[in-house]
Amino acid sequence: MMEAKLDSTADAVAASLREMIANGELTGGERLVERDLADRFGVSRIPMREAIQQLEREGLLETFRNRGAVVRMLTAADVKEIYDLRALLEGDAIYQSVKQLDDETLARAELVHRLLDDASSTTRQGELNREFHALLYACCGNARQLKAIAELRGQVERYERLQNTLLADTPSFQLEHDAILQACRERNARGARSMTIAHLNSARATVMQLVEDD
Template identity: 60%
Template sequence: MSVTPITTANLLARQLKNLINSGSLKDGDRLIERDLASQFSVSRIPMREAIRQLEQEGLVKVYRNRGAVVKTLDASDIDEIYQLRALLEGEAIFQSMNYMDTETMARAELVHRLLGSASEPTQQGLYNREFHELLYRRCKNHRLLEMINGLREQIERYELFQRRLLSDTLKFQDEHEQILIACQHNNPAAARENTVSHILSAGEILKSYLLSR
């Protein structure tokens, strides 16, 4: 089994992604290759490649005369991303149900309870992601799971807003409950339907937030 080596550009792309997702680099901020290379004590060649990687992942936009900037998502971007997420995540949970085991279900139920009692936004976000990943993990289509992860990464920097909402409304927990019940009753169609509805609902909330900024 071959292992793809982690290059300097890969590591730099990961660091830049962390800066974007943490808010240290904000929407519209310029990524000045020379300055970033100096900041990370590397040459401009791997930094240029790292920026290209982020462009391919949808986090950065490169303009001919302006250079690279952190991509700002608008309402149409959110619609596209969440429509794709709904389709892919609905299919992932549908396929996962064919191979679901009692241990995975027990862990998903535990995480659901922990999310309901958590009050700190970062912890809520971790539990929320773990809940979904547990229910998708038995899907045998690894490319499907990689696509889901890629779409999540495009909106990860906005997730802090959504995590804060978790403490303000029971809607997310109610939707998670319906997904969980469908899985407990071994009903793949209902699990897919409830997951699609949940993802689209989250997209509408995020879109409203972006439009109000």
């Protein structure tokens, strides 16, 4: 029972750290001080250490012998690899999902799309953007694929949120979402896949620019 409690605590801490990285509160290259973070979250060092190990497995942190865990900084090569994989996995996920997509899931995705227009913060934009894509991939029937997609997204999410800030006054990414939704409405699996890959390539170009400017 105690072990289950520690696991749930570690998962909760990992979720909080993941969000701190995604919203830029913990920046690339920043060192995580276990003791300070354990005090901040009011937990013991054991679940904190487990949360850090979890994020390291997801590619968000790197551990160095003398410095401990630091937020991983991405190179242009990292970004290329991540988006190449995302295009394969997300393109296939939506291709498989569209065939099984029920009207209720599609209606929820359309609602999230409308809410994105009015999102007042990059954090909210990020959450809604993640939910929009998750809904459209949900019916692909491959839980491992969805987990891999979530982890790859997590590795670049902080850069994508910067992208959302840059695009806050323009409808660019919403127009791409419109095209994806239209293909889903028509149950056009090939169209949905090509629109999703085009959308990821737009994000890749902006993220690549941000990484190269660092």
